[in-house]
Amino acid sequence: MPTYEYRCEKCGKKFTLVMRISEHSEKKCKIVCPKCGSKKARQELQPFFANTSKKS
Ligand SMILES: [Zn+2]
Known part of the structure; x- marks a missing residue:
């Protein structure tokens, strides 16, 4: 599943x-x-497929 x-x-x-x-x-x-709780969230990156091993 893609993450955003x-x-x-x-x-x-x-x-x-x-x-x-x-x-x-x-x-x-x-x-x-x-x-x-602000609704002014902006998407940062293109969606990529879940890769839980990746940490900032
Ligand atoms: Zn905020």
């Missing part, structure tokens, strides 16, 4: 969401920052 990286434009928090591509297009406008 976002950065909150309000607090700068980076977070990763894992969802299906169809889910992603549905939720595009509903991504909420887990830290401050």
Whole structure:
């Protein structure tokens, strides 16, 4: 399943969401920052397929 990286434009928090591509297009406008609850999260990277061994 693809993962999507976002950065909150309000607090700068980076977070990763894992969802299906169809889910992603549905939720595009509903991504909420887990830290401050802002909806101004911006996608950081192109989606890539889950690779849990990769750590920042
Ligand atoms: Zn935030």
